[in-house]
Amino acid sequence: xxxxxxxxxxxxxxxxxxxxxxxxxxxxxxxxxxxxxxxxxxxxxxxxxxxxxxxxxxxxxxxxxxxxxxxxxxxxxxxxxxxxxxxxxxxxxxxxxxxxxxxxxxxxxxxxxxxxxxxxxxxxxxxxxxxxxxxxxxxxxxxxxxxxxxxxxxxxxxxxxxxxxxxxxxxxxxxxxxxxxxxxxxxxxxxxxxxxxxxxxxxxxxxxxxxxxxxxxxxxxxxxxxxxxxxxxxxxxxxxxxxxxxxxxxxxxxxxxxxxxxxxxxxxxxx
Ligand SMILES: C[S@@+](CC[C@H](N)C(=O)[O-])C[C@H]1O[C@@H](n2cnc3c(N)ncnc32)[C@H](O)[C@@H]1O
Numbered sequence: 306x307x308x309x310x311x312x313x314x315x316x317x318x319x320x321x322x323x324x325x326x327x328x329x330x331x332x333x334x335x336x337x338x339x340x341x342x343x344x345x346x347x348x349x350x351x352x353x354x355x356x357x358x359x360x361x362x363x364x365x366x367x368x369x370x371x372x373x374x375x376x377x378x379x380x381x382x383x384x385x386x387x388x389x390x391x392x393x394x395x396x397x398x399x400x401x402x403x404x405x406x407x408x409x410x411x412x413x414x415x416x417x418x419x420x421x422x423x424x425x426x427x428x429x430x431x432x433x434x435x436x437x438x439x440x441x442x443x444x445x446x447x448x449x450x451x452x453x454x455x456x457x458x459x460x461x462x463x464x465x466x467x468x469x470x471x472x473x474x475x476x477x478x479x480x481x482x483x484x485x486x487x488x489x490x491x492x493x494x495x496x497x498x499x500x501x502x503x504x505x506x507x508x509x510x511x512x513x514x515x516x517x518x519x520x521x522x523x524x525x526x527x528x529x530x531x532x533x534x535x536x537x538x539x540x541x542x543x544x545x546x547x548x549x550x551x552x553x554x555x556x557x558x559x560x561x562x563x564x565x566x567x568x569x570x571x572x573x574x575x576x
Contacts, residue, residue: 307439308335308351312358319357322446326355326362329442353439362446364439364509372439372505374447376455379419383455386420395488396424398551398559399532404428405485410469410515410523411435413506415444415462417490417534423458432463432479434472436511441466468511473522480526487523489515490534517545524565531562 309327311319315337327334332355335345342365346354354365364372386393395417401407401424409418412433422431435441445464453459465479469489472479492512515533523531535542537556547560 306349306351307332307353307355308345308349309333309355309357310335310337310345312356312360313337313339322362323355323357326357326442326446330355330438355439355443361450362443364443364505366508368508370505370508372443372509374414374443374451376419376447376451376453376459377414377416377503379416380453380455382416382420383423383458386423393420393424394551394553394557394559395420395532395534398549398553398561399486399488399530401425401486405529406430406483407432407486407488408479408482408484409433409488409490410519411488411490412444412464413440413490413510414503415448415459415464417488418462419448419455419458421486421488422461423455427457427461430463431461432465432482434465434467434469434479436466436468437509438466440506440509470513470516470519473519473526480522484527485529487527487531488534489519489523489532491515493536514541520545520562521565524562527564529564533560533562534558535560 307330309323309332311323324334342354342356346367356363356365361373382393386396401421403426405425406429407421407425409431412418412435415433418431418433425431441464448459448462451459491514492510520531533542535558537558542560548563549561551559551561553559
């Protein structure tokens with residue numbers, strides 16, 4: 306069972322937020338009554354506790370792990386992208402332009418979605434799909450409230466909780482919406498060095514790889530590209546036969562797939 310509570314002072318706005326998040330997560334609102342997080346989790350035998358308090362909205366698990374929204378590297382990437390020094394590899398791999406409609410099939414902390422949202426601008430659309438209900442709820446709240454120069458790009462992202470495989474297979478409203486680009490950034494089996502930003506996500510995230518079937522379904526829906534973030538030389542992704550490769554930071558690369566039936570494009574020669 307998951308519960309949602311407030312900080313110690315239980316102010317009315319946090320109580321209201323806690324009730325709203327409890328309803329969204331199908332969880333139970335629990336009054337704190339001065340108990341510690343550890344005591345609340347132990348007494349009620351909880352699988353997790355969401356706390357709405359002075360630190361924002363934070364997930365706590367029984368092992369002491371926590372998860373909260375933060376824009377990770379997105380702020381630095383947006384700044385560099387605007388100065389074009391160097392061009393952001395995701396923007397380059399996906400050939401993003403103002404006005405594009407982008408579906409991020411693996412939202413996570415939303416860093417890639419924020420960069421994409423800044424690149425496509427107010428005329429574009431970015432929807433982020435996230436399988437984990439807790440991650441989706443906390444990231445939706447973070448994108449709606451985080452104050453920064455990137456806030457307009459954050460506010461334009463629409464977060465949908467769900468599994469991209471089901472949406473694509475069942476051709477849900479989301480799959481029928483019409484996309485220029487679909488992005489996938491699945492969990493790597495081992496953490497990427499220097500990527501401590503998503504450490505708190507690991508325990509909550511869906512860690513299935515992106516299948517050939519998913520790529521095929523996505524290619525049938527895009528006008529420009531399907532882009533899959535991966536590690537250089539990952540045999541699973543090489544076997545998917547991308548149309549182009551774009552280099553990222555360190556060992557990260559982006560595999561690009563053109564729309565179904567379209568000829569392949571030029572790349573960084575990484576394949
Ligand atoms: C590596 S993280 C993505 C990080 C993200 N690109 C960013 O910039 O913050 C992968 C996320 O995708 C989610 N995910 C994995 N498989 C999914 C699926 N089939 N449908 C929706 N979300 C999925 C995971 O739960 C996790 O939150």
